Amino acid sequence: MDSSILRQLKKIAGKDAVLDRPEELMLYEYDAGVDKHRPGAVVFAQNTQQVSQIMRLASEKKIPVVPRGAGTGLSGGAIARREAIVLSLARMNKILEIDVPNQRAVVEPGVVNLELSNATVKHGYYYAPDPSSQKACTIGGNVAENSGGPHTLALGVTVNHVTGLEVVLPDGKVIELGGKAQDSTGLDLTGFFVGSEGTMGVVTRITVKLTKLPEHVATLLAIYNTVEDAANTVVAITQSGVTPAALEMLDGWMVRCVEANVHAGYPEDAAAVLLIELEGMREVVEEQAKAVSEVCLQQKAREVRHAKDEKQRQLLWLGRKTAFGSVGRVSPSYYTQDGVIPRTKVPYTLAEIERISKKYNLIIGNVFHAGDGNLHPLILFDSRDPKQTENSRKAAKEIMACCLKFGGSITGEHGVGLEKMGLMTAMFTEDDLEVMVRLRNAFNPESILNPQKMIPDLHFCREITGPLPKARIEPVEGVQA
Amino acid sequence: MSETTAPEPHVHDSLKPVVAVHDRPSWELLSTCVHCGLCLNHCPTYKLLGNEMDSPRGRIYQMLQVNEGRMPLGDTFVTHIDRCLGCVACEIACPSGVKYGRIVERARAQIEQGYKRPFIQRTLRNFFYNRVIPNFDTLRFVAGTMRFYQRSGLQTLVRKSGLLKLMGVADLDRLSPQIDREFFFGEIGKVFPAVGEKRGTVAFVAGCINNVAFSHLNRATLNVLTQNGIEVHIPQGQGCCGALHAHAGLRDEARELARHNINIFLGGSYDAFVTNAAGCGSNMKEYDDLLENDPAYLSRAKEFTAKMKDVTEYLAGIGLRTPKRKIGQKVAYQDPCHLANAQRIRTQPRELLTAIGCELVELPHSDQCCGSAGVYNVAQNELSMKILEKKMEDVTSVSYDMLATANVGCMIQLRAGMEQHGLKTPVKHVIELLDEAYASS
Numbered sequence: 001m002d003s004s005i006l007r008q009l010k011k012i013a014g015k016d017a018v019l020d021r022p023e024e025l026m027l028y029e030y031d032a033g034v035d036k037h038r039p040g041a042v043v044f045a046q047n048t049q050q051v052s053q054i055m056r057l058a059s060e061k062k063i064p065v066v067p068r069g070a071g072t073g074l075s076g077g078a079i080a081r082r083e084a085i086v087l088s089l090a091r092m093n094k095i096l097e098i099d100v101p102n103q104r105a106v107v108e109p110g111v112v113n114l115e116l117s118n119a120t121v122k123h124g125y126y127y128a129p130d131p132s133s134q135k136a137c138t139i140g141g142n143v144a145e146n147s148g149g150p151h152t153l154a155l156g157v158t159v160n161h162v163t164g165l166e167v168v169l170p171d172g173k174v175i176e177l178g179g180k181a182q183d184s185t186g187l188d189l190t191g192f193f194v195g196s197e198g199t200m201g202v203v204t205r206i207t208v209k210l211t212k213l214p215e216h217v218a219t220l221l222a223i224y225n226t227v228e229d230a231a232n233t234v235v236a237i238t239q240s241g242v243t244p245a246a247l248e249m250l251d252g253w254m255v256r257c258v259e260a261n262v263h264a265g266y267p268e269d270a271a272a273v274l275l276i277e278l279e280g281m282r283e284v285v286e287e288q289a290k291a292v293s294e295v296c297l298q299q300k301a302r303e304v305r306h307a308k309d310e311k312q313r314q315l316l317w318l319g320r321k322t323a324f325g326s327v328g329r330v331s332p333s334y335y336t337q338d339g340v341i342p343r344t345k346v347p348y349t350l351a352e353i354e355r356i357s358k359k360y361n362l363i364i365g366n367v368f369h370a371g372d373g374n375l376h377p378l379i380l381f382d383s384r385d386p387k388q389t390e391n392s393r394k395a396a397k398e399i400m401a402c403c404l405k406f407g408g409s410i411t412g413e414h415g416v417g418l419e420k421m422g423l424m425t426a427m428f429t430e431d432d433l434e435v436m437v438r439l440r441n442a443f444n445p446e447s448i449l450n451p452q453k454m455i456p457d458l459h460f461c462r463e464i465t466g467p468l469p470k471a472r473i474e475p476v477e478g479v480q481a
Numbered sequence: 482m483s484e485t486t487a488p489e490p491h492v493h494d495s496l497k498p499v500v501a502v503h504d505r506p507s508w509e510l511l512s513t514c515v516h517c518g519l520c521l522n523h524c525p526t527y528k529l530l531g532n533e534m535d536s537p538r539g540r541i542y543q544m545l546q547v548n549e550g551r552m553p554l555g556d557t558f559v560t561h562i563d564r565c566l567g568c569v570a571c572e573i574a575c576p577s578g579v580k581y582g583r584i585v586e587r588a589r590a591q592i593e594q595g596y597k598r599p600f601i602q603r604t605l606r607n608f609f610y611n612r613v614i615p616n617f618d619t620l621r622f623v624a625g626t627m628r629f630y631q632r633s634g635l636q637t638l639v640r641k642s643g644l645l646k647l648m649g650v651a652d653l654d655r656l657s658p659q660i661d662r663e664f665f666f667g668e669i670g671k672v673f674p675a676v677g678e679k680r681g682t683v684a685f686v687a688g689c690i691n692n693v694a695f696s697h698l699n700r701a702t703l704n705v706l707t708q709n710g711i712e713v714h715i716p717q718g719q720g721c722c723g724a725l726h727a728h729a730g731l732r733d734e735a736r737e738l739a740r741h742n743i744n745i746f747l748g749g750s751y752d753a754f755v756t757n758a759a760g761c762g763s764n765m766k767e768y769d770d771l772l773e774n775d776p777a778y779l780s781r782a783k784e785f786t787a788k789m790k791d792v793t794e795y796l797a798g799i800g801l802r803t804p805k806r807k808i809g810q811k812v813a814y815q816d817p818c819h820l821a822n823a824q825r826i827r828t829q830p831r832e833l834l835t836a837i838g839c840e841l842v843e844l845p846h847s848d849q850c851c852g853s854a855g856v857y858n859v860a861q862n863e864l865s866m867k868i869l870e871k872k873m874e875d876v877t878s879v880s881y882d883m884l885a886t887a888n889v890g891c892m893i894q895l896r897a898g899m900e901q902h903g904l905k906t907p908v909k910h911v912i913e914l915l916d917e918a919y920a921s922s
Contacts, residue, residue: 019532021557023543023546023552023553023555023557023558024534024557026542026543026546026551026552027532027533027534027539027542027543028533030516030542031516031518032515032516032517032518044531070518070521070522071518071521071533072517072518072519072521088531090531091531093531110531112522114522115522133517133518133519135519135522135523135574136517136518136519136520136521136522136574137518261576261577261578262576321576322576323576324515324517324576325515325517325519325575325576325577325578326576326577326578327515327577328513328514328515328517328576328577328578328579329513329577329578332512332513333512333515334515
């Protein structure tokens with residue numbers, strides 16, 4: 001990075017808020033996904049004004065900027081593609097206001113998701129979207145990716161819980177979208193910004209809804225001897241008119257993997273388990289739990305267990321919430337997929353994944369938000385083996401193709417980012433994409449913010465027919481081994 | 482790599498490794514990290530500095546880069562590895578079971594073996610690790626000198642003079658332990674009979690610094706154990722456990738001390754080996770990891786670790802006898818990292834406090850590090866003080882009569898925090914409270 005730009009960045013944010021040495025920049029070349037690229041500089045903003053000044057500078061000098069929270073994303077949204085500035089919002093981590101009577105909180109983007117709930121629980125409220133990374137991921141990142149989580153089946157994803165945003169545009173202009181009110185007047189730009197993956201503006205303040213803690217929660221674990229029975233139960237539960245707060249599925253391989261790690265009490269000989277949670281008024285929940293239990297047994301569940309107390313409930317969830325990490329115990333690397341299918345297609349899709357697994361000789365574990373058909377197949381591989389790495393990408397692509405074939409989508413909640421951009425043309429027509437590009441250009445005309453992410457450039461997408469870009473580990477200039 | 486001969490164990494005047502082992506975190510250990518980042522918000526230095534380099538995930542990534550030759554084993558790497566407290570809160574947060582504590586100790590050994598620290602640092606480290614703590618004669622001498630400084634009125638004079646502030650070492654002075662009038666060395670080698678019906682026999686690990694600065698705590702431990710029907714032996718010849726060496730990357734020295742203690746403690750017939758220091762306990766429970774490449778010692782190391790117990794763990798295990806009197810006070814408990822995170826001992830100290838009639842008050846974030854971390858509060862004083870400041874926000878957010886913890890390092894740090902805030906709230910070891918409950922009136 002040009003030294004005069006580094007000097008100016010330091011002038012804006014302070015000397016200890018800019019990283020420019022290769023051995024520091026290497027630490028910002030990854031997120032929780034598979035792609036790696038080293039940025040040209042990292043700057044830590046501490047307030048909106050600094051973000052605005054940084055954006056103005058970047059626009060003037062035509063340097064791309066990639067906003068970053070905790071770096072727990074899985075689609076490369078926080079990875080700088082070119083000699084870009086990574087704009088870290090991790091130090092903007094204050095909860096600015098908790099407005100209990102209006103059920104709102106105002107936070108800076110670097111606030112960790114779970115910490116907001118921890119701060120509001122004493123008032124009887126919490127922040128509902130609960131991605132599995134909630135103890136580390138930031139709300140700013142959640143806004144960018146429109147994150148979901150197990151409990152978004154009944155309550156909705158991030159976009160349903162954000163009512164207002166303060167956004168810095170690429171030219172440094174600061175705009176306010178929405179506010180504390182439920183409905184915004186004019187175009188719903190708040191909704192439009194949520195999920196834009198940092199390609200439209202930098203979010204510097206977020207107004208979110210707080211949700212009242214449920215009076216009662218029932219957590220059930222249904223155990224199956226076949227995956228089909230579990231999948232059929234998902235359809236049957238929704239048809240019965242009950243919408244669980246969460247409806248999660250783990251296949252047998254995942255169950256054994258989780259058990260080896262946390263001993264959540266899942267039976268290791270199961271072919272699949274469903275984790276079902278119901279919440280609301282006590283009487284209603286108890287009735288629903290009974291009804292759901294019956295549906296499970298009708299669909300040939302071999303057993304349905306009810307968590308007796310909060311401790312048992314937490315233990316059952318621990319298994320689900322640590323599922324991804326548990327895979328790390330048995331495999332040096334894994335590639336997390338995020339596809340969506342209509343829930344009626346779950347059995348067919350799982351059979352297809354099984355076929356793909358055999359074809360490439362790679363283990364694929366399945367854990368997913370069954371209620372909304374959001375699959376997370378985890379492809380295990382060893383990153384030291386180029387053939388396996390290549391095959392994991394091929395397998396991923398086939399799984400995505402399968403989701404599209406069944407009328408689904410290429411991402412449920414992890415975002416398109418760098419990883420899935422090449423698949424956008426398979427999902428959208430050129431006209432669809434052109435409208436997206438026009439919208440993006442209205443805010444980010446010169447592609448200063450998060451360039452070459454999410455929406456492929458039109459001339460670019462015509463070229464995409466080949467394999468997805470490969471993860472690369474590049475030698476670092478300026479560092480002597 | 483593997484050691485084939487069993488060296489004759491003995492404590493040296495100056496520790497020199499008998500067999501050189503080249504330590505570094507292996508790819509197998511490092512690759513369990515899938516860089517998901519769930520550890521970040523549990524790491525005190527990441528929370529404070531907000532840098533990926535000072536997070537567990539970032540540190541592991543740097544180790545991988547160093548091993549692969551993409552990053553030099555140089556100043557930057559050493560800075561970020563040095564800044565790690567070793568509190569292993571990240572291990573609790575990690576879904577993949579990354580053994581971060583073991584990893585960082587190996588990385589520190591790799592630094593010791595492949596990086597030359599500045600002269601003054603090197604000399605001080607050598608003096609402290611190789612001369613003072615492993616050799617009880619030198620320790621006695623150094624402690625005696627410090628005792629003179631503290632008790633002759635010299636310390637008061639120096640403190641009043643403002644000289645310490647001028648030299649920028651006022652915090653360090655506050656963090657130095659108060660040296661005892663009477664050392665504990667004289668008790669080593671003795672046997673203390675059980676009071677009443679005998680329920681067990683244990684060997685007590687007297688520690689190193691404890692002998693000169695916490696001998697009253699050691700005596701309290703003896704009293705509580707014997708009052709609970711335990712015969713306590715303090716095996717002659719025992720030495721420093723090597724925890725500080727292992728944490729500082731001096732693994733060969735730590736191995737030497739481990740072999741020595743294994744020989745001493747396995748030489749008698751005991752139900753358990755008991756310590757009142759969380760850091761020592763967690764290290765001694767990992768003797769088998771330390772000696773994994775020493776076939777002559779590995780099985781004995783495993784035998785040793787199976788018997789190693791923290792005193793709170795041991796007492797809660799056997800169950801307390803009815804105390805002579807109840808401590809009717811409100812007590813908050815701060816979890817020592819090396820007890821709660823490294824040994825996963827959380828409920829036992831609380832059970833003991835409740836059993837002697839304390840009204841337990843839960844501190845917010847009681848499982849977050851206070852910044853003491855062995856010698857961290859001296860070696861990384863500035864960061865340590867910032868971490869302590871955060872801890873004090875939690876410590877002062879609830880009301881209670883007394884703050885209890887279960888490790889001397891944490892006690893010193895928390896007392897310094899109380900002093901800085903002008904608070905008179907006593908900070909005590911759980912065992913000291915138990916001792917009061919079992920004291921003959």
